[in-house]
Amino acid sequence: MLLRKGMFIGDRYEVISHIGVGGMADVYKGKDHKLDRYVAIKVLKEEFRGDKGFVAKFRAEAQAAARLAHPNVVNVYDVGDEDGINYIIMELVEGITLKNYIERKGKLTVRETTSIAIQVAMGIEAAHNLNIVHRDIKPQNIIISREGKVKVTDFGIAKVASSRTISSVTMGSVHYTSPEQARGGYSDAKSDIYSLGIVMYEMITGRVPFDGETAVTVAVKHLQEEMVPPHVYAPEIPVSLEEIILKCTQKSQERRYANVAELLKDLKQSLVTPDASFVKIISPDETGKTMLFTKGDMNKIKADAYGDNAAYADAYGADQNGYAQNGYADGYEQGYADQGYGEGGYDDQYAGEDGYAGDGRYDQNGRYTDDAYGGGQGRYADDYDPAYEEGDYDDDGYAEDDYDEEDYEGDDYDDGYDEDDYDDSYDDRRGRKKKSRYEDEEDDEQGELNPKLEKLMFVGGIIVAVIIACIILVLIGKAFGLFKFGSKSNTDQQETTEDSGQVEMPKLVGEQYSDVQKTLTSLGLLVKATYQEADNYEEGQVMTQSVAEGEMVKTGATINVTVCSGKEVISLPALEGKEQSAAEQALKDLGLTADMQFAYDNSVKVGYVISTNPASGSDVVKGQQITVTVSQGPETKTGTVPNVVKMTQADAQAAIIAAGFKVGSITEGSSDEVTEGRVISQSVVSGTKMDQGKTIDLVISTGSDSPTVPNVVGADFDDAQETLEALGYVVKEQTQYHATVAEGNVVSQSVAANTKAASGTTITLYVSLGPEPTQDQSQADEEGQ
Incomplete structure (x- = not known):
């Protein structure tokens, strides 16, 4: 049900117009009559009002966002419900969504992309500082106001960050969702960083990196596929901005920015030195949390452990390996393990023994080089094979020449095992070859049982039985919800927070603050920094820590550190x-x-x-x-100036105030046309559009100040003329016959006696010629002449 125009909510908010529709709510433009300002009214859709879960989520949006007060976040003013209508009162931002802006321009310039990303990141950082994770960062939720201010809105699925924040509760738009959200794993502030990276990718290229016909298709691409580097679609992108986007969008959370503050630092540096390579890319073995073994590596380990019986381990170990490597295996199992998921997506091109490709874009010290992938054939050579393309690591990491064969040669070498207990292909001490597996089988066929093979098969059978039992237990436990599979980071965090509740404080003094943030975040601790000048520390180094090294501290606690500012x-x-x-x-x-x-x-x-x-x-x-x-002073509004001329003074003042203006100075003046006490004129012409609150001056009539015309009827013309001219009038004479008025006297006057007439007024006097003569008298007069 749409709200009606003019309807009031909460006896305070007037509905003015319907301006938009969201997934859960309708949005209206409204007016807050208490604070006299325009607002946005977000009303939960009618079909969701009976669902307590939706109502709770709707209110949670307001509770989360109301804690934020930042120029780059749409502010929430109020929340309530009335007659079954659940509503949120928000800041009204008139402008355009970033999505529409991108669609209009095709793609944005480098400076636009960087500047918008900085403002969005500042808004997200403000939320993260309050432990609020947005979890639905996308261009549709970013508004550019008419003044050019960028604001993040719609904390519709935001949740307060905790060790139990699981994205299966809800998921944002799939084109911008992080891999951990897509697979239903643990999501935290780094999920917002990933989504912002996708938004930056779309701004600079005009397209999203992953697309498909269905949401599931797109989600799987976030998990499995490599991102096409931005420069393929936007050749003008500088090195630094591309590196920032790639670091934000790492599939592994540990390889993204540790926090938004680090991202902001790089974005601002990118504006200053766009073509420099200063972004630190974390190689897979720097994270130190999870190592995935490929099938080839596992076969080697099995062969070392089981000898000739490795075939059994290979037959039964694959499924177990699927669980052990993935940690979630819930519908994803071996498929995603083969893709190298968990070690990062795009950056497995950097994989190698030292974490960097031999001729890759970064050297071992993390410095940028001009050599392209594939031996200098372009920034990303087409013929370069990613390290995980075949579900395996770079062979260099496990090269055979890591072990010197000379160490195993000579008669003096002793492998440390008794020959009766260890089956080897060669007996180095005797210098002769032992029986092969096939020779043993021939002996078996001839009825000669090899006791060592029998013993080995017995041990192998026990191992296989244990593996099968473990698989059955895992399947049963999963079916009854006894085991919860999630990302490694979630498992680690739950073990820390739920099992012990405490962690041991590491050494922080002397470490870089950026590394300290990562360390404490991984332990489930918060950090607050105070900056101070110092001569014996480098800029960014931690000088003091509030909890000593080795002490136990509760997870969630805030650790205060003093950081060398390097500046005053x-x-x-x-x-x-x-x-x-x-x-x-x-x-x-x-x-x-x-x-x-x-x-x-x-x-x-x-x-x-x-x-x-x-x-x-x-x-x-x-x-x-x-x-x-x-x-800017009080918010101004425009009104139309009313016409108050010839109104009484009281009525005129009331009309001016009702129109939103103030009555200015009031002066008096005489008028022959306007009655005393009424308005002669106003300082602003009626019908003029003017800011409300401005003043309008009035002139009030005191009546006429002209002299009173005397009565000169019957008087001698000369006397009458003298009297009127003395008062400033102009006198004209007009004669006429009159039977009763003596000749030379005034018969009548053009302006009535006792009326007000301004000086200079012309007054005509009608003068008598005496009685009109008869015909006989006229003839006599003619004859006498």
């Missing part, structure tokens, strides 16, 4: 209430830069500072950017 630390002064220019100068004097933002405020004068971010008193370093919010 400054206490940010209070700028609130200062003029914009004064605030900018104060920051400049301290070696800081200002990012000026503007907002309406009813209490702070226009052009004066409302607040800063970081807040005053915070420790900052030279060169740091400070966000300064400056007042």
